[in-house]
Amino acid sequence: xxxxxxxxxxxxxxxxxxxxxxxxxxxxxxxxxxxxxxxxxxxxxxxxxxxxxxxxxxxxxxxxxxxxxxxxxxxxxxxxxxxxxxxxxxxxxxxxxxxxxxxxxxxxxxxxxxxxxxxxxxxxxxxxxxxxxxxxxxxxxxxxxxxxxxxxxxxxxxxxxxxxxxxxxxxxxxxxxxxxxxxxxxxxxxxxxxxxxxxxxxxxxxxxxxxxxxxxxxxxxxxxxxxxxxxxxxxxxxxxxxxxxxxxxxxxxxxxxxxxxxxxxxxxxxxxxxxxxxxxxxxxxxxxxxxxxxxxxxxxxxxxxxxxxxxxxxxxxxxxxxxxxxxxxxxxxxxxxxxxxxxxxxxxxxxxxxxxxxxxxxxxxxxxxxxxxxxxxxxxxxxxxxxxxxxxxxxxxxxxxxxxxxxxxxxxxxxxxxxxxxxxxxxxxxxxxxxxxxxxxxxxxxxxxxxxxxxxxxxxxxxxxxxxxxxxxxxxxxxxxxxxxxxxxxxxxxxxxxxxxxxxxxxxxxxxxxxxxxxxxxxxxxxxxxxxxxxxxxxxxxxxxxxxxxxxxxxxxxxxxxxxxxxxxxxxxxxxxxxxxxxxxxxxxxxxxxxxxxxxxxxxxxxxxxxxxxxxxxxxxxxxxxx
Amino acid sequence: xxxxxxxxxxxxxxxxxxxxxxxxxxxxxxxxxxxxxxxxxxxxxxxxxxxxxxxxxxxxxxxxxxxxxxxxxxxxxxxxxxxxxxxxxxxxx
Numbered sequence: 001x002x003x004x005x006x007x008x009x010x011x012x013x014x015x016x017x018x019x020x021x022x023x024x025x026x027x028x029x030x031x032x033x034x035x036x037x038x039x040x041x042x043x044x045x046x047x048x049x050x051x052x053x054x055x056x057x058x059x060x061x062x063x064x065x066x067x068x069x070x071x072x073x074x075x076x077x078x079x080x081x082x083x084x085x086x087x088x089x090x091x092x093x094x095x096x097x098x099x100x101x102x103x104x105x106x107x108x109x110x111x112x113x114x115x116x117x118x119x120x121x122x123x124x125x126x127x128x129x130x131x132x133x134x135x136x137x138x139x140x141x142x143x144x145x146x147x148x149x150x151x152x153x154x155x156x157x158x159x160x161x162x163x164x165x166x167x168x169x170x171x172x173x174x175x176x177x178x179x180x181x182x183x184x185x186x187x188x189x190x191x192x193x194x195x196x197x198x199x200x201x202x203x204x205x206x207x208x209x210x211x212x213x214x215x216x217x218x219x220x221x222x223x224x225x226x227x228x229x230x231x232x233x234x235x236x237x238x239x240x241x242x243x244x245x246x247x248x249x250x251x252x253x254x255x256x257x258x259x260x261x262x263x264x265x266x267x268x269x270x271x272x273x274x275x276x277x278x279x280x281x282x283x284x285x286x287x288x289x290x291x292x293x294x295x296x297x298x299x300x301x302x303x304x305x306x307x308x309x310x311x312x313x314x315x316x317x318x319x320x321x322x323x324x325x326x327x328x329x330x331x332x333x334x335x336x337x338x339x340x341x342x343x344x345x346x347x348x349x350x351x352x353x354x355x356x357x358x359x360x361x362x363x364x365x366x367x368x369x370x371x372x373x374x375x376x377x378x379x380x381x382x383x384x385x386x387x388x389x390x391x392x393x394x395x396x397x398x399x400x401x402x403x404x405x406x407x408x409x410x411x412x413x414x415x416x417x418x419x420x421x422x423x424x425x426x427x428x429x430x431x432x433x434x435x436x437x438x439x440x441x442x443x444x445x446x447x448x449x450x451x452x453x454x455x456x457x458x459x460x461x462x463x464x465x466x467x468x469x470x471x472x473x474x475x476x477x478x479x480x481x482x483x484x485x486x487x488x489x490x491x492x493x494x495x496x497x498x499x500x501x502x503x504x505x506x507x508x509x510x511x512x513x514x515x516x517x518x519x520x521x522x523x524x525x526x527x528x529x530x531x532x533x534x535x536x537x538x539x540x541x542x543x544x545x546x547x548x549x550x551x552x553x554x555x556x557x558x559x560x561x562x563x564x565x566x567x568x569x570x571x572x573x574x575x576x577x578x579x580x581x582x583x584x585x586x587x588x589x590x591x592x593x594x595x596x597x598x599x600x601x602x603x604x605x606x607x608x609x610x611x612x613x614x615x616x617x618x619x620x621x622x623x624x625x626x627x
Numbered sequence: 628x629x630x631x632x633x634x635x636x637x638x639x640x641x642x643x644x645x646x647x648x649x650x651x652x653x654x655x656x657x658x659x660x661x662x663x664x665x666x667x668x669x670x671x672x673x674x675x676x677x678x679x680x681x682x683x684x685x686x687x688x689x690x691x692x693x694x695x696x697x698x699x700x701x702x703x704x705x706x707x708x709x710x711x712x713x714x715x716x717x718x719x720x
Contacts, residue, residue: 083667083670083671084666084670086666088663088666088667112696113696113697115671115672115694115695115697116670116671116672116697119669119670119672120670230666231665231666234666234669234670235669235674238669238672238674242672251695251696260682263698264682264683267683267685267691267700268683268685269685269686369700370700372700373685373689373691373700374685374689376689376700376702376703377685377686377687377688377689377702377703378687380702380703380704385702386689386700386702473704475664475701475702475704475705476689476700476701476702476704476705477664477667477668477699477700477701477702477705478699478700479671479697479698479699480691480698480699480700482696
C-alpha cells in the first residue's frame with residue numbers, strides 16, 4: 001500500500017529540514033497538509049478524514065497546537081488558519097514549516113471569499129507544491145447566487161478543484177481522490193526567471209520563493225540573506241488572482257441584508273454594547289453559574305472533598321502516619337495528592353472545559369473579531385489592540401483560563417500588559433459572588449467607590465505599562481469573517497482537544513504549586529506571613545487583625561480570601577477597604593502557575609510581587625481617606 | 628437618495644485619510660503605508676487603486692471597509708495613515 005502511494009505521490013522536495021523534531025516521522029509515508037485561511041472549514045475536513053485517532057501537540061517553541069492524524073496511507077496535518085505563507089507570527093511560522101515538509105497540500109477555500117482565499121492558493125502553487133483545492137461552502141455559494149466556473153478556475157490554476165459542503169457528511173473516497181490527484185499548478189513564467197538564481201542556492205522552489213519574499217528564518221537556514229522582492233511578488237500575485245476571478249466569478253448580488261445588519265449592530269457601540277452584555281450574561285449563566293457553582297460545587301465539594309480526599313488519606317494513612325511531614329506533604333490540607341487532585345480534576349477540569357466550549361462557540365460564530373473592532377479605540381489608550389478584549393472579558397469568569405487566551409495577542413508587549421491587567425484589576429467570578437454580597441450589605445457609596453477605584457487602577461496600570469514598555473500598540477487590521485452558526489461537533493471536538501492539552505500542561509505546575517504551599521505551611525511560613533501582615537492590616541489598612549488571615553488565604557484561592565471577610569464584623573467603609581485590597585491582591589495559586597508558564601518565571605513573579613505592593617498601597621490610601 | 632449633511636461637504640475625487648470617510652461612501656485606495664501592513668492588505672485583496680466601500684465608521688474613527696463580500700476592520704491609528712479618494716457619497720443600490 002505504502003509503496004504504491006510512493007509511486008503516485010513522489011516527494012517533491014529534494015531535502016527536508018528534519019531537525020524539526022515534531023515533523024521527524026517516517027519519510028516513506030506521504031504527508032498531506034490541510035491549509036487555508038481562518039474559518040474556512042479546515043477542521044471539519046480534518047475531523048472527518050482523521051477520525052478519532054489524532055495526535056495533538058504544541059509545535060516546538062510555540063504555543064500553537066498542531067493536530068496530526070492518519071488517513072488511508074497518508075499522514076494528515078491540520079495547520080492554523082493563515083492568510084499567506086511567511087513568518088509574520090507564530091501561526092504562520094508553524095504552518096510554513098509544515099507546508100515546506102508536506103508532499104501534498106489540500107487547500108480549503110471559502111467559495112464566498114474567493115478574493116481573499118485564492119491569494120493563498122496561488123501562493124501555494126507558486127511555491128511549487130502539489131495542490132488540490134477544496135472549494136467549501138458551496139451551499140452558501142448557491143444561496144447567495146454566486147456563480148463560479150469551476151472548470152475554468154481549474155484550468156487557470158492548473159490543479160483539481162473539488163466542490164464541498166464541509167458542514168455536511170464528507171465523502172471520504174472523494175477526499176482520497178483529492179489527495180491522489182494533487183499536482184503542481186500553473187506558475188507565471190516571470191516568476192521562474194526571478195526564482196532561477198535563488199533556486200540554485202537553496203534547492204527547493206518553495207524555499208527559494210520564501211527567501212525571495214524576504215523570509216528571514218528560511219534564509220538563515222541556508223546561510224543567505226533574504227531578498228527584498230516581497231512587495232513586487234505580492235502585487236503580481238494579487239493581479240493574477242484578480243484576473244482569474246474576473247474570468248470565473250460572477251457575484252451579482254453582493255449584499256446580504258440581514259447578516260450585514262447584524263454585523264453592523266455588533267460593531268457599533270450603541271447596539272454592540274447591549275449585544276455584548278447579553279452574550280456575556282449567557283456565558284456567565286453557563287460557565288459562572290451552571291458549571292462554576294452548581295456542577296463544581298458537586299464535583300469539588302462532594303466528590304473531591306468528601307469522597308476522594310478522605311479515601312486517599314485513609315489509604316496513605318495505612319502506610320505512613322498522617323502527622324509525619326511526608327504525610328502532611330502528600331495528603332495534608334495543601335497536600336500534593338489531596339489538594340492538587342481536587343483542584344485539577346474536580347475544580348479546574350470542568351471549568352476549563354466549560355470555558356473552552358463557550359470560547360469555541362464565540363470563535364466559530366465570527367463574533368469575536370467584531371467585538372475587538374468595537375473596543376479597539378478604547379483599548380489602544382491602554383496599549384492594547386482590540387483583540388485584548390477577549391482575555392479581559394474572560395477574566396471576569398476565571399483569571400486562570402483568561403491568562404491562557406493572551407496567546408491570541410500578536411506581540412509580547414500586549415501579552416504582558418493584558419496579563420498584568422488581568423492579574424491586578426479584574427476580579428474573577430468566584431470572587432465576584434462574595435464581593436457583590438458584601439458590597440450590597442455595605443451600601444451604595446462603597447459600591448461606587450469600589451468600582452471607581454478598580455477602574456482607575458486598571459486604566460493607570462495600562463497607561464503606565466504602555467509608556468514603560470518599548471514599542472507601540474499594534475494597529476488593528478482585522479479580517480471580519482461572515483457571521484455563521486457554529487457547528488456543534490466542531491465546537492465539542494475543539495474544546496475537548498484544548499481541555500486535554502491544557503490539563504496535560506497544567507498538571508506538573510499544580511503539583512509544584514501545591515507542594516510549595518504545603519512546605520510553607522509545614523515550616524510555619526504561612527503563619528509567619530500572617531503575623532508579618534498584622535501591623536500593616538491594623539494600622540495602615542485600619543482593619544481587625546484577623547483580616548490578615550483572609551489575605552493569606554487569598555494567596556491560595558481568591559474566593560477563600562473574600563469569603564474569609566464574610567464572618568468578620570466590619571463597618572461599611574472597612575468592607576470597602578478590605579475588598580479593594582483583596583481584589584487587587586495576588587491571583588490564586590492556579591493563575592500564578594499558569595502565568596509563570598505563559599509569561600516565564602521572571603515576569604510572572606514580578607507581576608505577582610507587584611500585586612502585593614499595589615494592593616496594600618491602594619487599599620491603604622483609600623483607608624486613610626475614607627476611615 | 629439623500630446624502631448626509633455635514634459641516635465639511637466632501638468633493639468627489641478629493642483625497643482624504645481613511646478615518647475621515649463616511650458610512651456608505653464609495654472610495655478608492657490611494658496610498659497604503661509601506662511594509663508589513665501593505666502585505667496584509669494585499670493578501671486580503673486591497674491594494675492601491677482598488678475600489679471599496681466604507682461599510683461602517685465607528686465613533687472614535689475605527690473604519691470597516693468592504694470589497695465585495697470581504698470586510699476589513701481598520702483601527703483609527705492605521706486608518707489615519709491610509710489615503711483614499713472619494714468616489715461618490717453613496718454607492719448605487
